[in-house]
Amino acid sequence: MSVAESVETSLSIAEAADATGLTTHTLRYYERDGLLLDAVDRASSGHRRYSEDDVGWIRMITRLRATGMPIREVRQYADLVRAGDGNEAERLQLLVAHRDRVRQQLAEVATHLEAIELKIGLYERTTCTLT
Amino acid sequence: MSVAESVETSLSIAEAADATGLTTHTLRYYERDGLLLDAVDRASSGHRRYSEDDVGWIRMITRLRATGMPIREVRQYADLVRAGDGNEAERLQLLVAHRDRVRQQLAEVATHLEAIELKIGLYERTTCTLT
DNA sequence: GCTTGACTTCGAGTGCACTCCAAGGCGCAC
DNA sequence: GTGCGCCTTGGAGTGCACTCGAAGTCAAGC
Numbered sequence: 001m002s003v004a005e006s007v008e009t010s011l012s013i014a015e016a017a018d019a020t021g022l023t024t025h026t027l028r029y030y031e032r033d034g035l036l037l038d039a040v041d042r043a044s045s046g047h048r049r050y051s052e053d054d055v056g057w058i059r060m061i062t063r064l065r066a067t068g069m070p071i072r073e074v075r076q077y078a079d080l081v082r083a084g085d086g087n088e089a090e091r092l093q094l095l096v097a098h099r100d101r102v103r104q105q106l107a108e109v110a111t112h113l114e115a116i117e118l119k120i121g122l123y124e125r126t127t128c129t130l131t
Numbered sequence: 132m133s134v135a136e137s138v139e140t141s142l143s144i145a146e147a148a149d150a151t152g153l154t155t156h157t158l159r160y161y162e163r164d165g166l167l168l169d170a171v172d173r174a175s176s177g178h179r180r181y182s183e184d185d186v187g188w189i190r191m192i193t194r195l196r197a198t199g200m201p202i203r204e205v206r207q208y209a210d211l212v213r214a215g216d217g218n219e220a221e222r223l224q225l226l227v228a229h230r231d232r233v234r235q236q237l238a239e240v241a242t243h244l245e246a247i248e249l250k251i252g253l254y255e256r257t258t259c260t261l262t
Numbered sequence: 263g264c265t266t267g268a269c270t271t272c273g274a275g276t277g278c279a280c281t282c283c284a285a286g287g288c289g290c291a292c
Numbered sequence: 293g294t295g296c297g298c299c300t301t302g303g304a305g306t307g308c309a310c311t312c313g314a315a316g317t318c319a320a321g322c
Contacts, residue, residue: 014298024299025281032302033279045288047299060250063243071279092254099251102244106237112194113233119191120230123223145268155269156311163272164309176318178269202309 009052010041016050020058027058034075035061037082067102140183141172147181151189158189165206166192168213198233 013024020027027048030036037057040048050058061074069077073094080091144155151158158179161167168188171179181189192205200208204225211222 012298023281026279028301029280043299045299046301047288063246065279067240067243067247088254088257092251092258095247095251095254099244099247102240102247106240106244109198109233109237112198113230113237115194116198116226116230116233120223120226123219123226126219127223143268154311157309159271160310174269176269178318196309 010049011055013048013050016048016055016058019050019055020062022058022062030058030061033071035071035078037078064098067098068105069098073098141180142186144179144181147179147186147189150181150186151193153189153193161189161192164202166202166209168209195229198229199236200229204229 011019013027016022017024017027022030031040031048036054040050040054043049061078064074064077065071077091077094080087080094142150144158147153148155148158153161162171162179167185171181171185174180192209195205195208196202208222208225211218211225
């Protein structure tokens with residue numbers, strides 16, 4: 001923990017887990033699975049050192065995951081970014097497709113939620129009557 | 132199919148699947164797993180006959196599922212309903228807890244979506260510049 | 263009366279996303 | 293110098309929700 005303040009801030013895997021809300025297991029899993037842009041830097045001991053860029057990217061992919069993008073597709077996106085400049089149109093296409101799916105799913109969930117709230121209204125009336 | 136118009140409308144499993152958007156596999160799975168209120172009626176041939184009540188209940192549980200309620204909890208809810216009158220408060224509690232989770236998750240997804248839309252905005256500017 | 267097709271059961275298989283384990287390394291505190 | 297805790301690896305295990313397969317039944321049409 002005393003190593004935490006290096007010249008440029010870099011985090012241990014536990015700190016990165018803390019910072020991103022993932023577990024250390026998941027962080028290693030994501031790296032193995034090609035979701036990160038590069039292999040994370042290592043200290044001389046072999047321990048991972050996460051840069052701010054790493055953490056920023058991981059936050060991005062947690063947003064994608066939290067909105068339901070499958071791992072496979074996150075990897076595709078990472079592959080595009082890793083490939084460097086020139087494929088921005090493809091990245092855009094991927095993100096737009098995802099956005100549209102999320103919007104639609106959000107709308108569907110909202111509709112279902114309304115139906116559930118209606119049901120709750122019925123039960124509330126019942127239990128009020130009973131009390 | 133010519134049997135479709137019985138005295139009181141009852142549906143074959145394929146028709147019920149059509150009506151609910153589930154597969155016949157899933158319908159049988161739900162029944163096996165105790166998600167339905169009773170075992171579905173059978174024709175003399177042993178084939179399932181879904182009543183309108185059955186279909187209504189299945190629609191309700193697809194709404195619960197579509198909003199992320201785990202199978203296990205849907206079963207608990209079904210158990211309560213099956214137990215009959217007197218536990219409305221428990222059912223209400225279960226639904227309210229679910230509603231709150233859904234609302235929160237909806238809000239989180241909306242936030243993540245905004246961040247993703249921001250990213251899309253950046254890419255749109257990039258690709259415009261390139262063109 | 264034989265084929266066709268929709269249905270039945272039970273159990274096994276699939277895909278996804280983690281999640282955990284065993285065996286071992288490193289560096290600091292006592 | 294030894295225990296402690298955090299880290300490493302590869303691979304195996306878990307939980308969820310389906311999804312499929314095999315073998316067989318039944319009613320209807322030709």
